[in-house]
Amino acid sequence: MYKVQFEGQEMVIRFPQDLVDNDALSQFLGHINLRSILRKSAFSNSADCLDKMRRLENIPHGAAILRDPYLNKGTAFTKEERELLGLNGLLPPRVHTMEAQVMRILENLRKIENDLDKYVYLNSLSDRNKTLYYRVLMENIEELMPVVYTPTVGQACQEYAHIFRRSRGIYISAEDKGRVADVLRNWPQKDVRLIVVTDGERILGLGDLGADGMGIPVGKLALYSACAGIHPSLSLPVTIDVGTENKELLEDPLYFGLTQNRLRGDAYDELLEEFVVAVQQVFPRCLIQFEDFSNANAFRLLDKYRDEVLCFNDDIQGTAAVALACIYSALRYTGGSMADQKFLFLGAGEAGMGAANLIVSALVDEGVSEEKARQCCWFVDSKGLVVKSRNNLNAHKREFAHDHAPASSLLEAVESVRPTAIIGVSGQGKMFTKEILERMADYNEKPIVFPLSNPTTKAECTAEDACQWTDGRAVFASGSPFKPFTYAGEKRFPAQGNNVYIFPGVGMGCMACWSRKVTDEMFLAAARVLSGLVTPEEQKQGMLLPPLTRIREVSLEIASAVAEVAYDQGLATHPRPSSLETHIASLMYIPTYMDYVGSQDCDKGEPVK
Numbered sequence: 001m002y003k004v005q006f007e008g009q010e011m012v013i014r015f016p017q018d019l020v021d022n023d024a025l026s027q028f029l030g031h032i033n034l035r036s037i038l039r040k041s042a043f044s045n046s047a048d049c050l051d052k053m054r055r056l057e058n059i060p061h062g063a064a065i066l067r068d069p070y071l072n073k074g075t076a077f078t079k080e081e082r083e084l085l086g087l088n089g090l091l092p093p094r095v096h097t098m099e100a101q102v103m104r105i106l107e108n109l110r111k112i113e114n115d116l117d118k119y120v121y122l123n124s125l126s127d128r129n130k131t132l133y134y135r136v137l138m139e140n141i142e143e144l145m146p147v148v149y150t151p152t153v154g155q156a157c158q159e160y161a162h163i164f165r166r167s168r169g170i171y172i173s174a175e176d177k178g179r180v181a182d183v184l185r186n187w188p189q190k191d192v193r194l195i196v197v198t199d200g201e202r203i204l205g206l207g208d209l210g211a212d213g214m215g216i217p218v219g220k221l222a223l224y225s226a227c228a229g230i231h232p233s234l235s236l237p238v239t240i241d242v243g244t245e246n247k248e249l250l251e252d253p254l255y256f257g258l259t260q261n262r263l264r265g266d267a268y269d270e271l272l273e274e275f276v277v278a279v280q281q282v283f284p285r286c287l288i289q290f291e292d293f294s295n296a297n298a299f300r301l302l303d304k305y306r307d308e309v310l311c312f313n314d315d316i317q318g319t320a321a322v323a324l325a326c327i328y329s330a331l332r333y334t335g336g337s338m339a340d341q342k343f344l345f346l347g348a349g350e351a352g353m354g355a356a357n358l359i360v361s362a363l364v365d366e367g368v369s370e371e372k373a374r375q376c377c378w379f380v381d382s383k384g385l386v387v388k389s390r391n392n393l394n395a396h397k398r399e400f401a402h403d404h405a406p407a408s409s410l411l412e413a414v415e416s417v418r419p420t421a422i423i424g425v426s427g428q429g430k431m432f433t434k435e436i437l438e439r440m441a442d443y444n445e446k447p448i449v450f451p452l453s454n455p456t457t458k459a460e461c462t463a464e465d466a467c468q469w470t471d472g473r474a475v476f477a478s479g480s481p482f483k484p485f486t487y488a489g490e491k492r493f494p495a496q497g498n499n500v501y502i503f504p505g506v507g508m509g510c511m512a513c514w515s516r517k518v519t520d521e522m523f524l525a526a527a528r529v530l531s532g533l534v535t536p537e538e539q540k541q542g543m544l545l546p547p548l549t550r551i552r553e554v555s556l557e558i559a560s561a562v563a564e565v566a567y568d569q570g571l572a573t574h575p576r577p578s579s580l581e582t583h584i585a586s587l588m589y590i591p592t593y594m595d596y597v598g599s600q601d602c603d604k605g606e607p608v609k
């Protein structure tokens with residue numbers, strides 16, 4: 001017998017004795033449609049039932065839960081849930097498993113021929129049902145990463161206003177100056193631990209896409225959840241819209257951003273400062289990842305904030321770590337030591353300088369002098385080889401300027417420097433020509449060829465061209481994916497040397513130990529761990545990086561190494577757990593549906609706190 005308080009009245013409900021176990025009780029309550037009574041009543045003698053009521057109290061019912069992408073289960077709501085949550089009739093009668101739902105999504109997705117349409121389709125799934133979206137993405141990461149990320153995300157940003165269905169993330173525009181914190185407070189999730197922010201000025205190698213660059217923070221954060229298990233509700237994509245110099249966008253009637261030229265100078269810096277300060281106020285302990293800022297702002301912002309707040313620049317630091325990991329792995333095939341190499345970078349910007357500086361740190365760590373380490377790195381920029389005799393080199397380039405004859409083209413530079421590796425970070429497609437690659441093959445038994453520019457149209461060469469033009473001898477990695485192919489009867493697996501191998505683990509590592517800063521030593525550790533994770537079997541197949549199917553494991557290992565560095569450097573403020581790896585693994589989000597009426601949450605993995 002249970003006493004129930006209902007609207008001030010005491011009611012007595014008699015249950016048959018065998019209904020007292022939890023499942024039977026909830027079934028019974030569902031059958032007699034007591035949901036509305038439960039909402040206002042208090043069971044005096046059933047703690048389980050009270051617990052269940054409280055849980056049901058706190059979640060939306062009826063159509064509202066179907067519209068909440070974090071709570072929605074679609075056709076997977078059980079009969080009991082449908083009863084208790086007022087969903088009867090709002091869904092087709094048959095209850096489906098998540099596996100069946102995944103099957104349906106993949107069936108539909110694979111019918112779509114165009115990748116941009118697949119991108120739109122997946123985004124709409126994410127809008128409806130985050131759990132299913134992440135399950136599909138994680139289980140099919142090799143197939144779907146090129147859709148949610150490079151190259152398709154590049155096209156999506158170029159056409160953002162035209163494929164728009166629903167707004168994502170937070171836009172902070174120049175007009176929000178003075179109220180940035182209020183704008184951040186409008187975000188519905190109140191516990192944000194991770195922001196990826198862009199101002200849209202250098203989206204991949206596609207240039208200034210203004211406010212339409214939002215696709216990049218959205219894509220990067222989806223990968224944070226899929227690859228490192230950061231709970232999606234903890235992350236926030238941000239676009240700072242200060243205008244654009246892109247005439248086409250300014251003339252496009254559908255363009256979303258401010259139709260003005262970019263703010264520059266003090267006005268820009270003040271808005272960025274307000275943003276960084278506001279993040280500290282509104283979302284304490286939040287990690288800020290700067291992404292796809294122009295060269296002129298990226299280095300300045302990183303220098304200004306890296307010691308003040310928890311932040312890093314992915315294009316400078318994340319890219320550096322994946323490039324270094326690919327180099328470590330490449331040396332397994334080419335032989336020789338790092339110090340023996342001549343790395344010739346095409347492009348002396350964020351990615352190039354970031355990579356060269358990390359190579360220098362790695363060499364110095366191995367005992368090589370800084371001067372000798374810098375001598376290993378050579379650059380060609382838009383004006384030719386970076387040599388001492390050139391005027392007006394910026395400070396970054398000056399540090400790598402060689403006492404060497406000028407060269408006005410990459411071919412000339414290759415011929416005079418005779419590099420062991422060419423690394424493309426210029427954002428200029430097809431710059432590694434047949435002639436250049438043939439020269440590389442003349443000078444090296446196994447030339448290292450890394451066209452790292454994104455998206456695919458901007459890759460300095462394709463995987464197959466690099467292979468053909470070096471008689472199959474190139475050791476290859478690219479920024480955007482190339483499919484495996486067969487050369488001379490042998491299967492080749494082009495590595496995707498993209499910072500996606502790095503940033504999820506670095507972010508997770510910093511978040512898990514509550515690091516106060518992100519340091520270069522963390523990226524060095526990440527590079528070493530990443531290269532070390534290529535198994536002997538994968539090495540036999542010529543791989544430079546573990547396959548993306550292992551990205552969760554990779555991110556976990558990187559996160560653990562990064563957190564280790566944070567503890568060593570006295571930056572971690574979370575009490576040290578007995579096992580970092582176990583602790584971090586326990587924080588990783590696994591997209592599993594919540595059991596709304598059972599006594600246990602099905603959703604394994606608590607969000608990082």
Ligand SMILES: NC(=O)C1=CN([C@@H]2O[C@H](COP(=O)(O)OP(=O)(O)OC[C@H]3O[C@@H](n4cnc5c(N)ncnc54)[C@H](OP(=O)(O)O)[C@@H]3O)[C@@H](O)[C@H]2O)C=CC1
Pocket residue numbers: 202203204205206294295314315316319322346347348349350351352380381382383424425426427428452453454455458478479480497498499500
């Ligand atoms: N694989 C990955 O994970 C990543 C790849 N990238 C890719 O790297 C590329 C560059 O990015 P980022 O370094 O941030 O960009 P930046 O704008 O900072 O640098 C671009 C560099 O390329 C040089 N450059 C431009 N045109 C030419 C040319 N015709 N010949 C030689 N050099 C040229 C520029 O020269 P100058 O200095 O004279 O202007 C500049 O040094 C992009 O395509 C981006 O997608 C970036 C981050 C990560």
Ligand SMILES: CC(=O)C(=O)O
Pocket residue numbers: 150203204205292314315453454479498499500
């Ligand atoms: C991958 C990346 O961050 C870029 O191309 O900008």
Ligand SMILES: [Mg+2]
Pocket residue numbers: 204291292314315
């Ligand atoms: Mg980037």
